[in-house]
Amino acid sequence: MKKLSRVYFWFVMAFLYMPIGVLIFFSFNQSKSRSVFTGFTLDWYRKLFSNNVILNSLRTTLIIAVISTIFAVIIGTAAAIGINSMNKWMRGMIMNVTYLPIINPEIVTGVSLMLLFVFMKNKIGIPIQFGYPTLILAHITFNIPYVILNVLPKLRQMDRFVYEAALDLGCTPFQAFWKVVLPEISPGVVSGFLMAFTYSLDDFIISYFNSGATSQTLPITIYSMTRRKVSPEINALSTIIFAVVIAVLVIYNIMDARKEKHTKRKAGAESL
Amino acid sequence: MKKLLIAALAVIMSLPLVTVKAFAQVKVEDQAYYQKFKGQNVSINVHNWGEYISNDAQESIDVNAEFEALTGIKVNYTTFASNEELYARLKSGGASYDIVIPSDYMIAKFIREDMLEQLNLNNIPNSKYTNPQFTGMEYDPEDKYSIPYTWGTVGIIYNTTMVDTEINSWDALWDARYLGDILMFSNPRDAFALAQKRLGYSLNTHDPDEIRKSAEELKVQKPLVQAYVMDEIFDKMQGGEAALAPYYAGDALTMMAENEDLAFVVPNEGTNKFVDSICIPKGSKNKEAAEMYINFLCEPEVAAANIEYIGYSTPNTAAYELLDEETKNSPISYPPEEIMAKAEFFYDLPKDASAEMDELWVEVISAEVGYSKWMIPMLMIGCILFSVGINVVRSIKKKRDIY
Numbered sequence: 001m002k003k004l005s006r007v008y009f010w011f012v013m014a015f016l017y018m019p020i021g022v023l024i025f026f027s028f029n030q031s032k033s034r035s036v037f038t039g040f041t042l043d044w045y046r047k048l049f050s051n052n053v054i055l056n057s058l059r060t061t062l063i064i065a066v067i068s069t070i071f072a073v074i075i076g077t078a079a080a081i082g083i084n085s086m087n088k089w090m091r092g093m094i095m096n097v098t099y100l101p102i103i104n105p106e107i108v109t110g111v112s113l114m115l116l117f118v119f120m121k122n123k124i125g126i127p128i129q130f131g132y133p134t135l136i137l138a139h140i141t142f143n144i145p146y147v148i149l150n151v152l153p154k155l156r157q158m159d160r161f162v163y164e165a166a167l168d169l170g171c172t173p174f175q176a177f178w179k180v181v182l183p184e185i186s187p188g189v190v191s192g193f194l195m196a197f198t199y200s201l202d203d204f205i206i207s208y209f210n211s212g213a214t215s216q217t218l219p220i221t222i223y224s225m226t227r228r229k230v231s232p233e234i235n236a237l238s239t240i241i242f243a244v245v246i247a248v249l250v251i252y253n254i255m256d257a258r259k260e261k262h263t264k265r266k267a268g269a270e271s272l
Numbered sequence: 273m274k275k276l277l278i279a280a281l282a283v284i285m286s287l288p289l290v291t292v293k294a295f296a297q298v299k300v301e302d303q304a305y306y307q308k309f310k311g312q313n314v315s316i317n318v319h320n321w322g323e324y325i326s327n328d329a330q331e332s333i334d335v336n337a338e339f340e341a342l343t344g345i346k347v348n349y350t351t352f353a354s355n356e357e358l359y360a361r362l363k364s365g366g367a368s369y370d371i372v373i374p375s376d377y378m379i380a381k382f383i384r385e386d387m388l389e390q391l392n393l394n395n396i397p398n399s400k401y402t403n404p405q406f407t408g409m410e411y412d413p414e415d416k417y418s419i420p421y422t423w424g425t426v427g428i429i430y431n432t433t434m435v436d437t438e439i440n441s442w443d444a445l446w447d448a449r450y451l452g453d454i455l456m457f458s459n460p461r462d463a464f465a466l467a468q469k470r471l472g473y474s475l476n477t478h479d480p481d482e483i484r485k486s487a488e489e490l491k492v493q494k495p496l497v498q499a500y501v502m503d504e505i506f507d508k509m510q511g512g513e514a515a516l517a518p519y520y521a522g523d524a525l526t527m528m529a530e531n532e533d534l535a536f537v538v539p540n541e542g543t544n545k546f547v548d549s550i551c552i553p554k555g556s557k558n559k560e561a562a563e564m565y566i567n568f569l570c571e572p573e574v575a576a577a578n579i580e581y582i583g584y585s586t587p588n589t590a591a592y593e594l595l596d597e598e599t600k601n602s603p604i605s606y607p608p609e610e611i612m613a614k615a616e617f618f619y620d621l622p623k624d625a626s627a628e629m630d631e632l633w634v635e636v637i638s639a640e641v642g643y644s645k646w647m648i649p650m651l652m653i654g655c656i657l658f659s660v661g662i663n664v665v666r667s668i669k670k671k672r673d674i675y
Contacts, residue, residue, distance in 0.1 A: 066284065216350040221322065227354065
């Protein structure tokens with residue numbers, strides 16, 4: 001039985017990581033083929049850094065992800081605090097409204113946002129340009145619910161008298177929020193940030209409908225290659241992105257472990 | 273944390289600046305012509321197919337970078353994947369482009385719906401290089417709206433180790449000996465075209481009867497087909513997973529470069545030929561700069577670099593002269609007269625004909641799959657009832673728990 005479960009474990013792992021492994025493997029392939037390995041080369045990495053189409057769309061993707069995530073975190077955290085202090089009925093209603101964009105098919109969100117922007121431009125006369133402005137607005141829109149859903153549980157866990165206690169001890173409301181509430185909920189804010197960032201990075205459908213003539217995100221660029229052939233430079237880029245993600249995870253875990261050790265030691269010293 | 277964020281932002285902002293710009297400096301005929309917009313902060317929005325322009329600074333010309341350096345006009349370059357996608361983008365009115373490069377039948381549709389600007393050929397002196405074979409085409413009879421960019425034909429690419437007869441007819445794709453080794457186009461227009469040519473019909477037939485008969489042919493072929501593909505064809509043919517497939521000549525050359533066993537032939541019955549042409553859509557904010565861009569694409573060196581990158585055939589006579597002998601004499605890229613005479617363009621079909629084609633295509637694709645068409649709706653209703661049931665049971669249980 002134990003053997004069987006081990007086999008099952010490795011089977012699942014292989015299923016999860018084989019595709020990435022194959023992608024990394026073929027990023028070193030000499031030829032453009034995705035099925036025949038003809039020899040080792042770093043050419044695609046070199047070419048990647050002289051391919052302005054890919055680099056520009058990568059830049060667009062990252063800029064939009066960073067800006068929209070920052071806004072979404074600010075708005076979402078504020079919204080979560082507001083929702084948390086509502087009465088039960090209002091809270092339930094607002095939470096349902098918040099869930100809706102997540103359950104809603106992305107394509108509906110994408111098309112409706114596009115229609116809204118076109119309507120604003122043509123009928124109301126707000127000169128909104130398709131491109132960065134619409135992409136950032138769209139990304140903020142679909143990122144906010146993820147931040148709210150990450151921050152709310154932390155707020156629920158927090159003792160709600162802590163804030164009042166801080167006020168009693170002489171804090172201004174702003175100080176009380178900044179020094180007491182925010183540190184309490186910061187794990188939720190950080191995980192909301194990371195989640196929003198990843199969703200923003202790999203969103204295709206909503207970006208597809210809201211990108212303009214001057215800007216295009218990486219997923220759209222890759223999709224547009226499918227008529228001819230997805231270039232192996234994309235394999236190289238994906239490998240780099242994967243390596244960065246792994247590095248960030250490892251660093252984060254090391255830092256976390258150190259912090260824990262530190263607090264444990266501190267606690268140990270205090271108990272002495 | 274803040275410092276880290278700022279550092280990350282700085283890296284992102286400087287991304288494209290990292291690239292080393294080694295300018296090959298293309299020779300252009302009339303240097304003065306390109307100076308008009310210098311220092312005026314003009315930009316144009318170019319919308320092209322993915323992987324459809326030479327962009328590798330180290331091995332050939334980075335066309336957009338060269339154009340920017342030469343004229344001072346900034347190029348905002350974005351890409352699309354299909355003619356239909358391009359049509360939707362232009363119609364939705366969200367984005368305005370100065371240059372688009374659709375295919376023949378889509379250009380006809382654009383012209384009919386008055387979506388293109390007329391070109392001022394005085395601003396595009398290099399249009400003189402256009403091969404007369406590609407002027408006065410059916411989609412743009414007076415050459416008012418478009419300048420051809422690339423062209424090509426559809427043929428059969430096959431693996432010589434897996435095929436022992438001579439391939440010269442579309443019949444090969446219906447040959448039962450190659451059961452499970454045949455690939456087919458996964459879009460209706462291209463797939464129907466093969467059946468139509470095989471039956472001797474026009475690619476642009478409106479006759480519902482002929483369309484239906486073609487669909488019957490495709491249904492007959494279906495059991496032999498290994499897969500309906502578009503770009504997966506590269507992997508399958510290069511890897512020797514299939515013996516025969518229809519595809520575009522230029523892409524066949526790419527595959528043949530990877531696998532020596534592959535060969536390409538345009539069948540005797542005739543085939544589909546296509547042209548992708550450069551146009552300026554209505555709503556272009558800077559038509560003259562756009563025409564300058566078109567002229568630049570028609571510069572012999574630039575056109576030759578693009579053709580080498582893309583692998584399709586060029587309608588530009590001067591660029592053709594710059595190609596190497598092997599390419600120039602290749603019967604794949606530049607087929608002989610008698611084959612071209614039998615090749616046809618796609619026209620934009622009337623609505624009812626294309627609707628019938630789409631409907632029949634769905635029938636072909638879903639034929640002989642062992643469930644009725646009611647199964648999916650029934651399954652969905654079942655799921656909905658099931659989830660409602662669970663919720664009801666849970667709420668009843670909850671109430672019981674409280675009391």
